[in-house]
Amino acid sequence: MEVLFDIPILGFVLQFIAYLIEAVTTTNLAPQTLQLATPIALGALCGIMNERSGIVNIGIEGMMLTAAFVGFMVAMLVHEAMPQSEPTAIFGFTPALVIGILAAIGAGMLVSALHAWLCVTVRADQIISGTVINIIALGLTGYLNRLIQPTGSAGTLDPFRPPEFLVDLPVVGWIFRMFLAVGPITMSVIVFVIILQILLFRSRWGLRTRAVGEHPRAADTVGIDVLKLRYRNVILGGIFAGLAGAWLTLEFNQSFQNGMTANRGFIALAAVIFGRWTPIGAFGGALLFMFSEALGIAIRSNPPEGDLGVFLSGIQAAYPSLYNNAFGAMPYLLTLIVLAGVVGRSVAPAAVGRPYVKEGAS
Amino acid sequence: MTQTVSAPALEMRGITKRYPGVVANDGIDLEIRPGEIHALLGENGAGKSTLMNILYGLATPDAGEILLDDTAVTIAGPADAIARGISMVHQHFMLVPVLSVADNILLGEETMANPIFLDRREAHRRIVDLGKRFGFDIDPEMKVESLSVGWQQRVEILKALYRDARILVLDEPTAVLTPQETKDIFLVLQRLADEGHSIIFISHKLFEVLEIADRITVIRRGQVVGTRIPSETNEDDLAELMVGRNVQLVVDRGESHPAEPALTVNDLRVTDDRGQESVKGVSFEVRAGEIFGIAGVAGNGQEELVEALTGLRSPTAGQVSVAGKDVTRHGPRALQQAGMSFVPGDRHRFGLVLSFPLEDNLILTQYDEAPYSRGMVRNDAAIRAWAKQAIAEYDIRTPSATVTAGTLSGGNQQKAVVAREFSRKLTTLILDQPTRGLDVGSIEFIHRQVVAKRDAGAAILLVSAELDEVLELSDRVAVMYRGEIVAVVDGPTAEREDIGLLMATGRRGAAAEAALVAATHVTGPGVEA
Numbered sequence: 001m002e003v004l005f006d007i008p009i010l011g012f013v014l015q016f017i018a019y020l021i022e023a024v025t026t027t028n029l030a031p032q033t034l035q036l037a038t039p040i041a042l043g044a045l046c047g048i049m050n051e052r053s054g055i056v057n058i059g060i061e062g063m064m065l066t067a068a069f070v071g072f073m074v075a076m077l078v079h080e081a082m083p084q085s086e087p088t089a090i091f092g093f094t095p096a097l098v099i100g101i102l103a104a105i106g107a108g109m110l111v112s113a114l115h116a117w118l119c120v121t122v123r124a125d126q127i128i129s130g131t132v133i134n135i136i137a138l139g140l141t142g143y144l145n146r147l148i149q150p151t152g153s154a155g156t157l158d159p160f161r162p163p164e165f166l167v168d169l170p171v172v173g174w175i176f177r178m179f180l181a182v183g184p185i186t187m188s189v190i191v192f193v194i195i196l197q198i199l200l201f202r203s204r205w206g207l208r209t210r211a212v213g214e215h216p217r218a219a220d221t222v223g224i225d226v227l228k229l230r231y232r233n234v235i236l237g238g239i240f241a242g243l244a245g246a247w248l249t250l251e252f253n254q255s256f257q258n259g260m261t262a263n264r265g266f267i268a269l270a271a272v273i274f275g276r277w278t279p280i281g282a283f284g285g286a287l288l289f290m291f292s293e294a295l296g297i298a299i300r301s302n303p304p305e306g307d308l309g310v311f312l313s314g315i316q317a318a319y320p321s322l323y324n325n326a327f328g329a330m331p332y333l334l335t336l337i338v339l340a341g342v343v344g345r346s347v348a349p350a351a352v353g354r355p356y357v358k359e360g361a362s
Numbered sequence: 363m364t365q366t367v368s369a370p371a372l373e374m375r376g377i378t379k380r381y382p383g384v385v386a387n388d389g390i391d392l393e394i395r396p397g398e399i400h401a402l403l404g405e406n407g408a409g410k411s412t413l414m415n416i417l418y419g420l421a422t423p424d425a426g427e428i429l430l431d432d433t434a435v436t437i438a439g440p441a442d443a444i445a446r447g448i449s450m451v452h453q454h455f456m457l458v459p460v461l462s463v464a465d466n467i468l469l470g471e472e473t474m475a476n477p478i479f480l481d482r483r484e485a486h487r488r489i490v491d492l493g494k495r496f497g498f499d500i501d502p503e504m505k506v507e508s509l510s511v512g513w514q515q516r517v518e519i520l521k522a523l524y525r526d527a528r529i530l531v532l533d534e535p536t537a538v539l540t541p542q543e544t545k546d547i548f549l550v551l552q553r554l555a556d557e558g559h560s561i562i563f564i565s566h567k568l569f570e571v572l573e574i575a576d577r578i579t580v581i582r583r584g585q586v587v588g589t590r591i592p593s594e595t596n597e598d599d600l601a602e603l604m605v606g607r608n609v610q611l612v613v614d615r616g617e618s619h620p621a622e623p624a625l626t627v628n629d630l631r632v633t634d635d636r637g638q639e640s641v642k643g644v645s646f647e648v649r650a651g652e653i654f655g656i657a658g659v660a661g662n663g664q665e666e667l668v669e670a671l672t673g674l675r676s677p678t679a680g681q682v683s684v685a686g687k688d689v690t691r692h693g694p695r696a697l698q699q700a701g702m703s704f705v706p707g708d709r710h711r712f713g714l715v716l717s718f719p720l721e722d723n724l725i726l727t728q729y730d731e732a733p734y735s736r737g738m739v740r741n742d743a744a745i746r747a748w749a750k751q752a753i754a755e756y757d758i759r760t761p762s763a764t765v766t767a768g769t770l771s772g773g774n775q776q777k778a779v780v781a782r783e784f785s786r787k788l789t790t791l792i793l794d795q796p797t798r799g800l801d802v803g804s805i806e807f808i809h810r811q812v813v814a815k816r817d818a819g820a821a822i823l824l825v826s827a828e829l830d831e832v833l834e835l836s837d838r839v840a841v842m843y844r845g846e847i848v849a850v851v852d853g854p855t856a857e858r859e860d861i862g863l864l865m866a867t868g869r870r871g872a873a874a875e876a877a878l879v880a881a882t883h884v885t886g887p888g889v890e891a
Binding site for chain 1: 441442444450452458461465469470471479
């Protein structure tokens with residue numbers, strides 16, 4: 001053993017593990033990971049709703065961005081109309097924020113309805129439909145944002161404050177902090193993931209959805225309306241993209257910036273693949289991707305001590321820009337690795353991307 | 363089985379359906395009695411599918427009425443048909459491979475524990491009970507993709523029974539089954555009929571229809587041309603009704619005069635896409651002027667063998683030679699130049715470019731040779747002339763040579779492939795399922811061409827999952843089982859039952875019967891016997 005400790009790499013690994021354990025259990029690393037993973041996980045749920053029924057959705061990014069913009073603008077207008085309204089004690093809900101969230105969800109569903117129409121009725125190429133949505137969303141929100149030049153604020157949702165004794169519990173306290181010391185949209189993700197996971201594999205809706213995504217003709221011949229089901233799933237999936245947008249402007253930030261989704265919609269798609277089209281798996285993927293970003297934040301604000309700390313600050317001094325950007329790039333790097341197939345073969349629903357034409361129709 | 367004449371369970375009266383340019387159904391009358399197995403016989407394009415689509419609510423008739431138990435009904439769609447007790451087992455199974463047997467059966471007719479969640483426990487119980495009632499044990503938890511074709515068919519039938527189907531339509535149910543599997547399915551169907559279910563059995567295998575049906579209705583060009591009782595008809599009579607002229611069901615192949623070996627395969631080993639060795643040291647030779655048939659249940663290595671012989675897949679070991687020249691691991695192009703022609707099993711994926719005009723498809727393997735090309739430029743006149751000749755010689759029914767291949771019927775597409783491949787200068791001809799999905803008229807035509815090619819001195823390798831085809835044409839028959847050739851027998855004297863057992867078990871006689879019994883009892887469903 002003594003010999004092993006002489007190898008600095010192993011020493012670094014052990015120090016790093018110690019640092020990780022300490023950071024997870026005593027700092028905000030865990031709740032921050034969940035927070036950052038929220039839009040990814042919500043976007044992934046949107047993707048799963050689409051792809052399980054056979055529709056490719058690469059427009060999640062645009063759906064999120066539109067929802068973020070609409071949610072923020074609506075909330076701001078309501079806030080200006082009734083600035084005196086008192087926020088609730090828990091989560092800090094105001095009428096402006098609630099209406100803003102609903103508006104964001106509505107926007108997500110509306111853009112999804114467009115996607116559904118293009119993919120199901122028009123039978124357009126689904127990749128192109130998604131791309132069009134992304135481009136239009138980026139351009140239109142950017143243009144309107146510049147046109148309106150919002151100066152007001154809409155307020156933000158507050159994280160929940162769990163009782164001290166709970167988060168200070170030894171060993172398990174950090175779990176409570178992770179899932180409780182967060183805002184309402186973040187907290188809702190866990191609920192949605194579990195509900196969707198159960199529904200997908202145990203409910204009538206889930207069975208029909210999976211059948212339609214795998215073999216739509218088989219579903220059609222037993223009397224299932226394939227087109228209607230696809231419409232419904234895509235539009236309902238928009239709820240999650242809308243919530244992700246609301247998270248961006250009403251929970252995480254306090255304003256709208258052009259292109260603020262920063263490709264989270266695409267990371268969400270990688271999470272879908274990583275999780276093999278299951279909600280729980282995709283949620284795990286989102287946590288993994290965003291843990292790397294949260295860790296970067298933690299390391300920069302609270303560098304590890306000892307040899308590892310010396311080593312890291314050495315790198316920081318020699319290559320400051322590389323050091324500062326490396327952690328921010330981690331989720332994207334992981335996404336690339338996942339998409340390149342390192343996680344092993346992940347098989348998509350068989351009928352994904354193919355428009356369905358009923359027998360006899362042409 | 364004798365039937366007492368009772369009120370019909372289903373009556374279709376004067377059904378007419380027109381599509382642009384064709385009358386698919388022209389005043390069809392069909393009457394199905396309770397507990398009857400009623401065969402519907404007709405060539406491809408005769409109107410059977412249209413009639414069944416109308417019954418299943420997938421198409422709306424332009425005229426005519428449907429009566430269930432003497433009450434006129436309108437069937438709005440599959441869901442409506444199912445609700446009225448009509449179920450259909452499609453030729454291409456409508457099963458979701460990644461779902462379990464139970465989920466496939468439940469789909470669309472879910473047994474619910476409450477408005478949201480499925481009651482899988484109750485569903486499993488009902489499925490197991492249903493299976494027992496009709497004589498088979500099935501595990502509802504098994505994934506459909508791991509079941510053999512025969513068992514998938516049982517799942518389809520269970521699916522219908524789970525919906526309380528009274529009228530069951532089976533579209534060519536035996537097309538993909540071995541003789542033994544066919545026998546098993548017939549037992550199940552007989553049992554269903556005895557319980558009062560009505561079965562509409564679509565087929566163009568005449569001897570099967572004669573064996574199973576209580577009555578046979580023959581359709582030609584959208585019209586009913588006759589209804590027969592098996593005891594009062596025979597294969598020739600039915601074939602003539604179907605085609606409208608005298609058909610030679612079994613082409614007179616005459617004597618073969620085999621000469622020197624033209625295709626020699628020595629200890630060939632091939633691995634499949636999953637890295638499994640699926641051809642395990644196969645050796646044979648096909649002589650000029652001989653048809654060498656390979657029989658076997660689909661998936662026993664024939665596909666990989668054909669791919670290796672035609673240059674689509676590289677063998678891991680062994681040699682192949684054509685006309686004495688070693689061509690192991692040569693590409694398709696080099697093989698063609700060595701005198702090999704190939705009619706692929708999947709004409710859509712390999713035989714034709716569906717979006718290309720027929721005339722271009724007719725020169726796909728010769729497009730760069732004179733007279734079809736002059737240097738880098740096509741010679742349209744020569745291409746057109748050859749297309750005209752091929753259409754006439756090979757009886758390809760098409761509006762013109764310039765329509766895309768995808769618009770032709772399956773039989774005419776296959777004739778186009780045959781025209782192209784047979785017209786080349788060749789010493790060796792590889793035929794992979796050359797008549798899959800074709801009607802008797804087209805089959806007769808293609809079989810004649812094959813025999814003519816043999817008599818002209820070609821060495822022909824025929825691979826087919828249709829045992830009858832192999833037996834009718836081959837001068838020698840090899841049986842492939844789990845990647846090996848387990849027997850080679852003389853074609854004209856081969857026994858159907860003997861070959862069937864070899865296909866199913868790799869063994870013969872009593873040993874095979876024992877193996878078959880052991881396989882069904884010990885391993886149960888999902889394992890190909």
